[in-house]
Amino acid sequence: MAEAIRLGRMTDTMEEGFLAELNVKAGDKIKSGDTIAEVETDKATLPLESYFNGTILHVAAKKGDTLKIGDLIAIIGKEGEDYSALLVKTEAESPKSEVKANNKVEVQQVVTNPEPITNTDSRVKASPLARMIAKEKGIELSNVKGTGEEGRITKKDLESADGGGGGMPAFTGKEGSRDVRVSQMRKTIAKRLLESKNGAPHFYLTMDINMDNAVSIRTQLNNVLPAKVSFNDIVIKAVAIALRQNPNVNCSWLGDTIRYYDHIHIGMAVAVEDGLLVPVIKFADGKTVQQISVEAKALAAKAGSKKLLPAEMEGNTFTISNLGMFGIEEFTAIINPPDACILAIGAIRQEPSAVNGEIKIASKMKVTLSCDHRVVDGATGAKFLQSLKNVLENPVSVLL
Numbered sequence: 377m378a379e380a381i382r383l384g385r386m387t388d389t390m391e392e393g394f395l396a397e398l399n400v401k402a403g404d405k406i407k408s409g410d411t412i413a414e415v416e417t418d419k420a421t422l423p424l425e426s427y428f429n430g431t432i433l434h435v436a437a438k439k440g441d442t443l444k445i446g447d448l449i450a451i452i453g454k455e456g457e458d459y460s461a462l463l464v465k466t467e468a469e470s471p472k473s474e475v476k477a478n479n480k481v482e483v484q485q486v487v488t489n490p491e492p493i494t495n496t497d498s499r500v501k502a503s504p505l506a507r508m509i510a511k512e513k514g515i516e517l518s519n520v521k522g523t524g525e526e527g528r529i530t531k532k533d534l535e536s537a538d539g540g541g542g543g544m545p546a547f548t549g550k551e552g553s554r555d556v557r558v559s560q561m562r563k564t565i566a567k568r569l570l571e572s573k574n575g576a577p578h579f580y581l582t583m584d585i586n587m588d589n590a591v592s593i594r595t596q597l598n599n600v601l602p603a604k605v606s607f608n609d610i611v612i613k614a615v616a617i618a619l620r621q622n623p624n625v626n627c628s629w630l631g632d633t634i635r636y637y638d639h640i641h642i643g644m645a646v647a648v649e650d651g652l653l654v655p656v657i658k659f660a661d662g663k664t665v666q667q668i669s670v671e672a673k674a675l676a677a678k679a680g681s682k683k684l685l686p687a688e689m690e691g692n693t694f695t696i697s698n699l700g701m702f703g704i705e706e707f708t709a710i711i712n713p714p715d716a717c718i719l720a721i722g723a724i725r726q727e728p729s730a731v732n733g734e735i736k737i738a739s740k741m742k743v744t745l746s747c748d749h750r751v752v753d754g755a756t757g758a759k760f761l762q763s764l765k766n767v768l769e770n771p772v773s774v775l776l
Contacts, residue, residue, distance in 0.1 A: 381451070392442055395413055406430055500520075520533055559650045588738055589771055611698070615764060619694055625756060641660065643694070643715070644696050656692045696719050699720070700721050703723050705723050719746075722741055745760065
């Protein structure tokens with residue numbers, strides 16, 4: 377008896393399928409397990425297999441077709457068998473769908489009234505995806521009870537199946553998710569950073585800085601100052617000095633004009649529960665490291681408790697983002713508008729280094745400058761990093 381091979385639903389999201397390859401033509405002899413076609417799905421290209429023996433009597437689809445669920449692919453039966461009645465019935469039940477060019481989706485084979493099958497993998501009714509999973513897990517399909525239509529074995533039937541022969545049971549997990557309302561803070565962050573990344577042509581400059589002297593002076597400062605100084609405080613002061621030496625970096629792109637600032641207000645990125653806040657250390661170049669330390673700690677505490685005033689988050693002319701305390705050695709940051717640059721600070725790490733012809737262990741720190749290429753060129757950014765490197769590697773005269 378002639379049988380119709382149609383497209384069926386292979387995945388939960390499948391609505392139509394793309395026929396990447398068609399391996400049969402009318403008159404071909406087919407046996408169970410032979411690949412009829414290659415089907416491109418939304419997850420993979422899978423083989424479309426025959427479930428019974430016979431001759432291809434009619435091919436309704438062609439390579440490159442995009443077909444809907446239920447569309448006819450081919451008719452198989454005994455050679456010379458009259459299949460016209462089946463063809464008429466098929467077209468009445470499942471009208472031909474339009475072929476959509478360049479729309480790649482996945483396909484599944486569905487057969488009606490298959491021949492009785494024997495207890496072997498090649499004759500067991502199973503989807504192509506189920507056969508692939510079974511092969512990977514070493515599972516004999518004949519030992520698996522199918523829960524699909526007419527006892528067909530599906531992916532779910534194999535999720536907890538044992539491979540047999542003493543194989544280990546497959547782990548079955550439970551899928552889950554949760555949706556969290558996007559806070560106004562997160563919406564604002566997303567909007568501003570998207571505008572910055574898409575609007576400002578970013579480029580990046582990375583430099584390695586020897587922090588041996590900075591480590592030493594921090595120890596000395598913390599031995600005499602009432603308020604402990606962090607490396608971030610030292611970096612803020614050093615950046616302010618480098619900006620004073622390189623004023624072309626301390627600026628903003630305004631479209632028709634470029635604004636160069638005479639003052640130096642440094643924003644410092646602070647992670648909070650709902651995202652990121654950037655309080656501003658104003659006139660940082662005129663403050664001592666101790667003053668910067670006290671102010672930075674106070675602003676960070678207010679940020680954590682969401683008590684920052686708008687005026688405390690405005691006016692930045694340059695921003696620093698420090699992930700070194702999390703062990704991050706190097707990263708790139710998105711420019712914080714209206715700044716033209718942002719400096720990403722990595723962790724201080726110990727590594728071998730050549731010093732005066734000898735190999736010694738040195739404290740190194742990577743910094744990466746993100747620049748808006750509309751206003752800051754490569755040479756300008758590089759000179760700023762050179763100045764910063766000089767300040768941090770020789771900090772005694774400028775950080776006290």
